[in-house]
Amino acid sequence: MSRDTGVQELIDGALHGSGVVLEEVVVTPAGRRRVVRVVVDRALEVTGDVTETLPSLSLDEIASATHTVSDALDESDVLGEQPYTLEVTSPGVSRPLTAASHFRRNVGRLVVLTPQDGEPVTGRIVRAGDDDLTLLVPAVKKAPERDEIFAYAAIDRADVQVEFSRKDDTDTTTPEDDLNASSDKEN
Structure with missing residues (x-):
């Protein structure tokens, strides 16, 4: 040993x-x-x-x-x-996702996934199972938002993307909204 x-x-x-x-x-x-x-x-x-x-x-x-x-x-x-x-x-976001457990720990995160037989796909992991995962791919140009299923065995590389803010955050107010709300109260 x-x-x-x-x-x-x-x-x-x-x-x-x-x-x-x-x-x-x-x-x-x-x-x-x-x-x-x-x-x-x-x-x-x-x-x-x-x-x-x-x-x-x-x-x-x-x-x-x-x-x-x-x-x-x-x-x-x-x-x-x-x-x-x-x-x-702990593993950082720079570590590629290579095992089912890595994908399970990153459900909800944005990833760039490169299938063995295709172009890279960017999307959010919405489900990770024993053998495959579901990626929510956002709408682009004329293609609508869609779910795509990828078998782990067919993935060449997958990397978590760093997000500083998400479009679907619960707090959607802006500083201007806060300013307008406070000025409305004063009037």
Whole structure:
């Protein structure tokens, strides 16, 4: 068993039952030290179709996972005597979506999806199942808004898009609306 495999098994076991799962662990040399980079995400308790947005990990949950991982590494000799720096994080939006669990965790988000046999499609994930997902593709030019189903096996690449504001946010008032409302009250 390699050192990285031993570290991964140790961390995976330490996080079991915590509501957080290990996504990736990478141990790299950095001078006289090593850097242990651990990527964790929320454990999925659902099976089948997911149609609602799941909450991201909070800073408190990341901190708790960091303490759990740190304690497990300190109590074990899996890293030997060489000092290390521990970095625990959650996956960022730059990580491509490659597994069904990635799509399930990103229901409600805007993605650019490239099918193996077609052009890239931009849309919002409205359902993610065991084998496929449904993407709500917005209306463009003369094409109406539509749902498209993509099998995971037929997807070449999928990336989450950063949105600073959404058109369907519940608060649709503008500063001008607030100004007009307050001036109406004064009259």
